[in-house]
Amino acid sequence: MNDFTPATHTSDTIAGLDAYRSMPIKQQPAWSDEAEISAVRDEIAGQPPLVFAGEVDRLRRRIAEAADGNAFVLQGGDCAETFAGANADNIRNRVKTILQMAVVLTYGASVPVVKMGRMAGQFAKPRSKDTETRGDVTLPAYRGDVVNGFEFTEESRRNDPQRILRGYHMAASTLNLVRAFTTGGFADIREIHSWNNGFAATPAMRRYENVAKEIDRALRFMAATGTDFDSMKTVEFFTGHEGLLMDYERPMTRIDSRTGQAYNTSSHFQWIGERTRDLDGAHVDFFSRIRNPIGVKLGPTTTPETMKALVEKLDPEREPGRLTFITRMGAGKIREALPPLLEAAKELESKPLWITDPMHGNGITTANGYKSRRFDDVVDEVRGFFEAHRAAGTYPGGIHVELTGDDVTECLGGSEHIDETDLESRYESLCDPRLNHMQSLELAFLVAEELRAL
Numbered sequence: 180m181n182d183f184t185p186a187t188h189t190s191d192t193i194a195g196l197d198a199y200r201s202m203p204i205k206q207q208p209a210w211s212d213e214a215e216i217s218a219v220r221d222e223i224a225g226q227p228p229l230v231f232a233g234e235v236d237r238l239r240r241r242i243a244e245a246a247d248g249n250a251f252v253l254q255g256g257d258c259a260e261t262f263a264g265a266n267a268d269n270i271r272n273r274v275k276t277i278l279q280m281a282v283v284l285t286y287g288a289s290v291p292v293v294k295m296g297r298m299a300g301q302f303a304k305p306r307s308k309d310t311e312t313r314g315d316v317t318l319p320a321y322r323g324d325v326v327n328g329f330e331f332t333e334e335s336r337r338n339d340p341q342r343i344l345r346g347y348h349m350a351a352s353t354l355n356l357v358r359a360f361t362t363g364g365f366a367d368i369r370e371i372h373s374w375n376n377g378f379a380a381t382p383a384m385r386r387y388e389n390v391a392k393e394i395d396r397a398l399r400f401m402a403a404t405g406t407d408f409d410s411m412k413t414v415e416f417f418t419g420h421e422g423l424l425m426d427y428e429r430p431m432t433r434i435d436s437r438t439g440q441a442y443n444t445s446s447h448f449q450w451i452g453e454r455t456r457d458l459d460g461a462h463v464d465f466f467s468r469i470r471n472p473i474g475v476k477l478g479p480t481t482t483p484e485t486m487k488a489l490v491e492k493l494d495p496e497r498e499p500g501r502l503t504f505i506t507r508m509g510a511g512k513i514r515e516a517l518p519p520l521l522e523a524a525k526e527l528e529s530k531p532l533w534i535t536d537p538m539h540g541n542g543i544t545t546a547n548g549y550k551s552r553r554f555d556d557v558v559d560e561v562r563g564f565f566e567a568h569r570a571a572g573t574y575p576g577g578i579h580v581e582l583t584g585d586d587v588t589e590c591l592g593g594s595e596h597i598d599e600t601d602l603e604s605r606y607e608s609l610c611d612p613r614l615n616h617m618q619s620l621e622l623a624f625l626v627a628e629e630l631r632a633l
């Protein structure tokens with residue numbers, strides 16, 4: 180058992196955790212009351228950790244296995260979790276969707292799947308603009324429920340430090356339910372059919388049912404041979420979110436008294452976003468000092484030099500499982516932008532895990548004003564990712580998607596043929612569009628085919 184020491188300003192000078200404060204920093208809200216935000220930081224620092232160092236270390240080992248080509252990482256969840264959306268139905272549907280995708284991948288490609296939710300902390304959003312204008316009114320941009328409200332009023336858009344405390348408690352209750360689902364019997368592989376309950380009978384679901392029936396037959400065979408199923412009652416499920424809001428990430432970072440090392444206990448995994456991965460910036464410095472496995476988003480303008488410099492900063496020891504590159508190039512660019520990075524990475528002793536995020540490079544705004552993505556572009560980027568890795572002889576080790584278990588209409592296309600007018604019927608994301616349940620399963624079948632073809 181780890182014994183975390185709450186991060187006090189003195190103890191953490193050892194780990195240099197506060198060095199970031201004197202560095203250029205992006206995408207942070209301005210708080211109007213310094214005393215209030217300071218009190219909130221102190222209160223967060225005194226709250227119990229959400230995850231333990233042993234779990235974080237286990238995830239690092241799993242990521243190392245994936246980077247070696249022996250596992251595949253599936254990361255999925257909301258673009259922006261909301262406080263209102265942190266209810267049992269939403270959480271269960273997202274967990275079920277991830278479990279179903281994992282079944283499709285494990286069975287279809289015979290590869291262990293490391294399951295990770297973009298959940299229990301994905302509350303802060305980087306934005307392209309600091310403000311939003313509607314008609315003749317301009318207000319601060321919505322930066323996620325942990326900072327301000329989505330409603331377009333001056334009061335709601337005010338940055339409110341108390342939201343950080345609420346975010347912590349929402350993350351805690353979400354994680355509690357995720358842990359209950361994944362260790363309490365719900366995720367037992369013998370429940371494979373019941374994960375269908377509540378979802379519409381779509382073509383992807385029928386395909387899933389066929390896989391489930393085959394797995395059922397195999398399980399009955401194993402039962403007949405006397406297999407002990409106890410180990411199948413639980414699944415490993417990790418959490419991750421963008422490490423963005425430093426007034427949350429810093430106080431959640433604690434010293435493990437066993438090892439004297441710093442762990443960010445807000446989730447098992449954090450990634451640094453495309454907008455905050457400056458080499459000399461605050462985020463890269465801070466996350467270089469913690470033990471959690473770290474992801475970095477790489478957009479289409481990333482040069483091999485930048486990629487190598489990120490390796491130097493974030494993985495100087497070349498530690499297996501330490502670093503994950505999440506590429507989000509865009510369907511039209513991945514086939515040119517990714518190969519030079521893969522070639523350059525071969526020259527390093529480091530072995531980062533490569534994951535595709537086929538969402539963030541494929542945003543469009545529709546004629547009727549919705550932020551959307553075409554499912555075909557998402558699929559094309561995934562195919563481009565596999566093509567690039569096959570050509571380079573490197574391992575495509577995972578996928579990172581914005582998804583929900585609900586039947587929303589946010590991304591265009593898929594076998595339901597969602598079109599621009601359909602977006603009006605059920606667009607619920609407060610930031611970027613997510614794959615719905617059926618599109619998520621369809622994508623899992625496609626990824627399984629690509630993995631089989633490696």
Ligand SMILES: O=C[C@H](O)[C@H](O)COP(=O)(O)O
Nearest residue numbers: 258304305306307308610611
């Ligand atoms: O989720 C990602 C970013 O927060 C998002 O793409 C930024 O969106 P914006 O361009 O509307 O600010």
Ligand SMILES: C=C(OP(=O)(O)O)C(=O)O
Nearest residue numbers: 305452453454476507539
């Ligand atoms: C903002 C995100 O991605 P990116 O940094 O790649 O734009 C995100 O994943 O929510």
